Amino acid sequence: MKQKLSLYFVMGSVDCMKDPLAVLDEAIEGGITMFQFREKGKGALTGVAKYRLAEKLFERCLAHNIPFIVNDDVDLALALQADGIHVGQEDEAAERVRDRIGNKYLGVSVHNLTEVKKALAAHADYVGLGPIFPTVSKDDAKQACGLTMIEHIRAHEKHVPLVAIGGITEQTAEQVIKAGADGIAVISAICRAEHICEQTKRLYEIVMRTKQEG
Numbered sequence: 001m002k003q004k005l006s007l008y009f010v011m012g013s014v015d016c017m018k019d020p021l022a023v024l025d026e027a028i029e030g031g032i033t034m035f036q037f038r039e040k041g042k043g044a045l046t047g048v049a050k051y052r053l054a055e056k057l058f059e060r061c062l063a064h065n066i067p068f069i070v071n072d073d074v075d076l077a078l079a080l081q082a083d084g085i086h087v088g089q090e091d092e093a094a095e096r097v098r099d100r101i102g103n104k105y106l107g108v109s110v111h112n113l114t115e116v117k118k119a120l121a122a123h124a125d126y127v128g129l130g131p132i133f134p135t136v137s138k139d140d141a142k143q144a145c146g147l148t149m150i151e152h153i154r155a156h157e158k159h160v161p162l163v164a165i166g167g168i169t170e171q172t173a174e175q176v177i178k179a180g181a182d183g184i185a186v187i188s189a190i191c192r193a194e195h196i197c198e199q200t201k202r203l204y205e206i207v208m209r210t211k212q213e214g
């Protein structure tokens with residue numbers, strides 16, 4: 001699990017400046033290790049259009065052995081036979097989601113140690129902690145918790161697979177890993193890059209080098 005979390009690309013059509021399929025192809029070429037389809041916010045696709053885009057993105061992930069995770073929408077995840085689901089604190093209770101998805105990946109969004117412990121009690125496979133820094137990609141994001149929250153959680157839960165998310169860039173990736181995250185989850189650092197493949201490669205190199213340094 002911890003290896004998969006290294007460079008976790010989160011994206012929906014709303015986040016893309018061009019065709020989401022082209023964005024994902026370049027991100028895959030750049031070395032992402034996990035993908036989350038997060039179709040949310042103003043102008044997000046719904047119904048059949050959402051399903052069709054998810055199918056095409058999933059095909060790409062399947063072709064490259066990259067886990068395909070669906071955000072929030074358990075029905076969509078089950079309909080697609082996705083590799084997993086990611087839910088937030090306000091979504092369907094993690095315990096119930098675990099019952100519905102069997103042994104698929106279950107990720108839970110957390111903001112503090114209490115929520116981490118609750119997620120583990122619900123048999124989550126990993127937690128997504130954030131926002132670490134201020135973000136432009138989630139309009140209802142909570143207050144940024146900073147690197148100290150990563151350190152605090154890691155101090156109390158040494159082994160929990162933890163990916164950090166929120167405002168993470170090429171400039172901050174190293175300190176996020178050094179603080180104790182097993183990986184970084186990003187939307188705009190990849191989606192808004194001038195050259196997506198090269199940017200993804202740089203993020204990948206930084207994360208993997210820093211993880212090796214221990």
Ligand SMILES: Cc1ncsc1CCOP(=O)(O)O
Pocket residue numbers: 010130131132134135136137138141165166167168185186187188189
């Ligand atoms: C989905 C989500 N959850 C906490 S912050 C965030 C958005 C992250 O986007 P970006 O990497 O562009 O800051």
Ligand SMILES: C=C1C=NC(C)=NC1=N
Pocket residue numbers: 008010036038071086088107108109110127128129130163165185
């Ligand atoms: C809110 C989120 C937190 N963490 C991850 C990995 N994905 C999300 N959508």
Ligand SMILES: [Mg+2]
Pocket residue numbers: 071072086087088089091
């Ligand atoms: Mg959610």
